Amino acid sequence: MKSITMAVLLLAAPVVLAQSPNERVHALQKRDYSVKNKIEVSGFFGLSVDDIFTQHYSGVLAIDYHLDEAFALEFTWLSCKLPFYMGSKVADNPSAYTGSWFRKGHSYTDAYDNLKDAQLSPSNADLAMISNYWGLNVEFSPIYGKFSFFNWGLVRADFYVTVGGGLVTTEYMRPDNTWVDTGSYFMGNFGLGLRVFLKRWFAIRLDMRDFTFAAKVEGEAGPSGTTTETKIRSTLFVMLGVSFLFGGETPVEIWSPY
């Protein structure tokens, strides 16, 4: 599918070449950026965009193996915090700890502050934030396209859908600014992405992924003690990164005489 034409590469055809209703012209083009059997290593910067109370900043490492031109398996590590680092324990609460520098980035949004000002508080489940995620995805690229910007050149793109799951660790911050580790559990995700090839070995990637997990947090204290609250949370990430491709078919070189 020819996706978005920013400029026509060559001028319009002479009159004799205008297509008649009795013919169709097609281009059956050998792909010049085959990804089959290639390994792709990508690094992303990610940002959550749809949470009401939380804001994530993350680094993402992805390693893809392209089974063919359309399917790939991807290992993903998304990290909003140094893994396995828990900060300083709080003496009276073994699940809580203090310190913030070890998180790569987080914040609670204005909505959280507004609620606090109104003497209200969102549930702890709404405040749970992803710390680290390790998972496997399957990627399918059914759509390809190409772009040309004012005849400066031609870049090719693959559009893909991705789905997968893996292990996530989450945390939330209590009003006393101590962090509570909620443990690890399964997190699923699905998303859409665009891979723009600037070279056969180099691409820019833009991903949107929706991560869904069941946040298990401390509920409100009752007569029988503290309850556990579970809530399905969904966080949409926008991720922008670069990738490098290795292996696969090597292009034919000039010395191979035709």
Place this chain on the structure above:
Amino acid sequence: MLNKLTAICVLALGLGLVSHASAQSTSERLNQAVQDYNSSDFAQAAKTFYEVKMTSPQPAERAQAEYYLAQSLFKLGMYQSALAFYNAVFIAGPAHPYYLKGAAGLVRVAEALHDDTLIPSQINKYYNSQEFARLDPLVLSKINFYVGLLLYRQEKYSESMAFLTAIDPKSSVYPKGLFLQAIIHVRLGARYNLARDEARTQSEYNQAIKLFTQILDLSGHEKAKAEKAVATYENIVRLWQLSTLNLARAYYGKGDYAKAATYYSRIPRFSQDWADALFELGWTFFMREEYGKALGALHTLHSPRFANMFVPESLILKATIYFHVCLYQEARQVLDFFDQHYAKMLPMLEGLLKANLPNEKFASLLLRDKLDTSDPMAKVPVLVRNSLLESPRVGKFRHFLRSLEAEALAIGQVDEWKGSRLREELAGVVNVQRNLLMKTAGGYVKANLQNRYQTILGFLSHAKMVKLEITTRERELIKAGLDIKAEHRGKLAPRPRVPDETYNYWPFRQEYWQDELGFYVYTVRRACPGNKK
């Protein structure tokens, strides 16, 4: 009487003394010139060698001075001037002590000037196989190649083959010799084909295929060997491509269209030979009755990338394909385009050719980048001019002219030669050669314009025949009660199947994407009566 005798004796004695003094003087000057030559003062050396050549009473000195004068001029980059003296050495024959060196000098000048016509012709005229056997085998190989090329151009194929097969495999021109031999076999194959001698046709094409394959095999088909071949042989990368193209042609000549298509498709996109390959691929697919692919190849050829190419036959081929698939309206449209773009050139070309212009007037078409509006050559259509400029011979003419102009300038700038006879003589040599070149280049242009004129004229009559056939077929359609419009006869064929996942499919929507050129395929309406599918 006695007085007269005495006077004669005195005069003779005097002359003898003068002559002796002169001999001493020239021998010293010769030594001085050799010293200048050895210390790379070639301008001064040339001047002195010239004086010795003109004044020495000793034939051996004159011969030595003549050869080293040529050498000095060659070292100064004054190739045309050097040529004059190498040539004098060479045509003096084996009696000249520097005869063989003169022959080698001629080869060097031919290479420097990119001249594969005038010097080879001179060498051929005075070719002495007995004496040349004493030459360095690599120099002799080059001589054999040049003479073989010359004889090939004169269509003396068996004589040419004799020279070409004598080229040493270690020579840098060895692949060129193989290539010319193969081309001769192709020419002979075509000739036997016309005479309907099937056995000899096949034999000639097979020999050509063997030789072209031999050239490709020089690459060893691996990087290290190919790089070695590139370092050893002249222009081998270009020859590999030309061999591929000509392998395709040889298979086409043999009637093996599948293999022909394979080799045509190997010509790299956007390379020098790609347009030729596309056009010939169109013919190949036509012969295989793969009309969609044939139209696809022509679609690229008719894209804006090749808008300024002279391709009249491709339009006739396109119309013929439409005719074969009963798309008469489309065929007529292409022929009308041919009339508008090519047939209309005929009156102008005819006018130029019949204007009795001297050959020199035609030369500006090749040798000038910009033409004045007053220049008759400015009237030549861009398509025709481009078709002439594409020829490698044009590059050689231009190189030769630039070289002569630079040489004329350089001769005037050598301080040591101011007011000397050497400068006058060299300036004269270059000027004469320049005039000759103008005439030769002009003759080349004139012959090619004549050729283009005849080509268009020939295809014009072909176009008329196709139009007549179309009219007949349309009349038959009407008689059979069928609609004359193809839209009402038959269905459009489905889009072509994508061979595998390594291919991308793009529909063509009236815009050419550079990356899609060369990958087009047509599907057409099955419009022939009786075609139910």
